[in-house]
Every structure is written in structure tokens, then in C-alpha cells.
Amino acid sequence: MRARNKIRAISGGRQTLTIGQVAQLSGVGIETIRFYEREGLIPEPPRRESGYRDYPPEVVKRIQFIKKAQELGFSLKDAKELLSLRIKPNTTCAVVKTKASQKIASIDEKIQDLERMKSALAKLTTACDERGPISECPILDAVEAGIFQAQSKGEKR
Amino acid sequence: MRARNKIRAISGGRQTLTIGQVAQLSGVGIETIRFYEREGLIPEPPRRESGYRDYPPEVVKRIQFIKKAQELGFSLKDAKELLSLRIKPNTTCAVVKTKASQKIASIDEKIQDLERMKSALAKLTTACDERGPISECPILDAVEAGIFQAQSKGEKR
DNA sequence: TTACGGCCTGTACCCCACTACAGGGTCAAT
DNA sequence: ATTGACCCTGTAGTGGGGTACAGGCCGTAA
Numbered sequence: 381m382r383a384r385n386k387i388r389a390i391s392g393g394r395q396t397l398t399i400g401q402v403a404q405l406s407g408v409g410i411e412t413i414r415f416y417e418r419e420g421l422i423p424e425p426p427r428r429e430s431g432y433r434d435y436p437p438e439v440v441k442r443i444q445f446i447k448k449a450q451e452l453g454f455s456l457k458d459a460k461e462l463l464s465l466r467i468k469p470n471t472t473c474a475v476v477k478t479k480a481s482q483k484i485a486s487i488d489e490k491i492q493d494l495e496r497m498k499s500a501l502a503k504l505t506t507a508c509d510e511r512g513p514i515s516e517c518p519i520l521d522a523v524e525a526g527i528f529q530a531q532s533k534g535e536k537r
Numbered sequence: 538m539r540a541r542n543k544i545r546a547i548s549g550g551r552q553t554l555t556i557g558q559v560a561q562l563s564g565v566g567i568e569t570i571r572f573y574e575r576e577g578l579i580p581e582p583p584r585r586e587s588g589y590r591d592y593p594p595e596v597v598k599r600i601q602f603i604k605k606a607q608e609l610g611f612s613l614k615d616a617k618e619l620l621s622l623r624i625k626p627n628t629t630c631a632v633v634k635t636k637a638s639q640k641i642a643s644i645d646e647k648i649q650d651l652e653r654m655k656s657a658l659a660k661l662t663t664a665c666d667e668r669g670p671i672s673e674c675p676i677l678d679a680v681e682a683g684i685f686q687a688q689s690k691g692e693k694r
Numbered sequence: 695t696t697a698c699g700g701c702c703t704g705t706a707c708c709c710c711a712c713t714a715c716a717g718g719g720t721c722a723a724t
Numbered sequence: 725a726t727t728g729a730c731c732c733t734g735t736a737g738t739g740g741g742g743t744a745c746a747g748g749c750c751g752t753a754a
Contacts, residue, residue, distance in 0.1 A: 556701070
């Protein structure tokens, strides 16, 4: 009953991981890892004689990146694109830069939107403090003022 | 005698919208609107004698908010919660504040993660400019350095 | 009054991202 | 040698979030 078994590969000896270890370390299910492999999100790992997948530890970070990207509203396809953005000898720099700056732009947009949401929520708590004769739903007020749409037009409610 | 059917309700006369008009203005399909209604994301609108849904214009902003929230990695359930955060006469202020600050915290986390992604991408373009003997995949480097995991623990970067 | 687009309900179907078996081989401790 | 956890391939099913009809009523310009 050696629970130590689980971390054997990490703490010493062998430098590779089984799929189960990868799953545990990255916080996803085994099936998800095989799914990502099928979808080309993570590379096919080498196999042992037994046919077992033999993972390098880096794959854990890659999977965590994928999960993060998803939480931030990117699809798996987006995540794949992000991960494949790299400088390869025969890729022109211009191409990489173009793609990267597109991604940066879309990230900036998300950040802006999140900031607007955040300030709407902040307004809500403030209104709560003041307990004055304030509208009963500041978020909707913000929404109705077009927080995401009319922002740059200088409109007000 | 009402001409210009499509914008009639918007430009003058009647202050309400048909489902088709709402769809067009908010950039989603008609079926999506009915779906949101079934799911309780937008209130059931009053009906005309004909049975047609008769929307107040505010619903457009509400739908746009829902769409934005989705793009930012919130589920429809999350969006519903965000929209229902309001100060009602019989809701205690404390409850609202607690929920709001939880939402704000999760938004802040998203912003942090996006900033980290962004800087990884920025590094990529810089590396590209310098054309030096730099790693071929800065994003993965960042990932491998645990940009999302080790950050808050004061670990190396 | 007819044509034709818009709206109604209801049901079925679709894509994405998993998740769960079934049936069978592997590995390490007992 | 056996046990039981772990891994394999393959296929099927699930839940979220829509999307697409079918069959039928409404509304209005010609």
C-alpha cells in the first residue's frame, strides 16, 4: 500500500509520467488527456514497451494553459492556435508577429470588458452602502446604459 | 399607414419591439432569444392580442450583456446570477455585497490571467524582433515556467 | 383576397468538450 | 501466482448552448 508510488516518477528516478500522474498533476481526467491528444492539443507521447504513454513533465503545464485559456473564454481551437504560436526557423517573423498582435488585441478587449463589469459591480456595492433612493439594479442600469456598446459615444443614462 | 415596418417601433410611435427586431438589434438569432426566455435569462415579455411577444427595448442590452459575459468565460448560469444581483427591498445588503465581491474577485483573477497571457505574447514578438538565439516558443516557455500556477507563491519566474 | 414575410409552439437535431463504459492487457505487491 | 490498481483501444452517451424545421396563425402591401 505504497501511496508513494504516485509520485515516484516526480521525486526521483524516472523523469517521465504516466497518464494517470499527468491527470492528477494537471487536474483533469485521464480521458480528457487522451481527448486532447486526439484533437492535437498535446503531442502524442512516446510509448513504453507495454504500450503505456510515457509523458515528459512539461505536458502538465501545457494542459494547465489549455484549461486557463478555456476559463478565459477561448475555445480549444483558440488554445491550440495560441500554443502553436512560435518562432520556427522557416516561419517568417512577420507572420508570427501579426498573429500575436491579433491575439493581444483580443485579450485587451476582454480585459476592457472585464473592467467594465467590475466597475458595474463596484457601483452595486457602493449603492448598497449608501442605502439611498437608488435604483434597485445598478448592473442592469449599466447594461442599459450600454456599458459594452455605447461606451465610446459619451452617452449617459 | 405605418411604413418602414422594421424601424417603426424604434424611431417613433410604439415603444416596443418584436422578437425579430430584438434579434437584429442584439445580434443573435430569434431562436436564441426564445431559448434565453425558456432558461430564465430574460423575462417573459407581454404579448399582443395576436400572441406576438412585445419587447421593451431594454431587453437588447440585457442580451448583449449575456453575450459579453459568455465571451469572457462565464456560463449562462453565471450570467443569470450576475444579472440577478440587485438590491431588492427585502434582500439584505450584506448578501448582495458578499455575492458582488465574490464576482469581483473572480473577475480580477481573469484579468490577471489575461495580463499574463498578454505578456507572454509580447515576449514572443520581442523575441521575434531581436532574432537572437532565443527559444523557439516563448509562450510555452512561459507556460513551462508556470505562469498561471506558481505566480502567487512568490516563486521564480 | 391573395401573397408573403414574420411570428407562434413543439420537437428534433447539431457542435463542442468532455465522460463513461466494455473488453482486455500491464505492473507491483502480496 | 494472484490480486487489484492502472493502462490500452474503441465506441457511446452527456450537458451546455444553441439551431433547424414542421405546421400553422398574423399582418399588410398589392
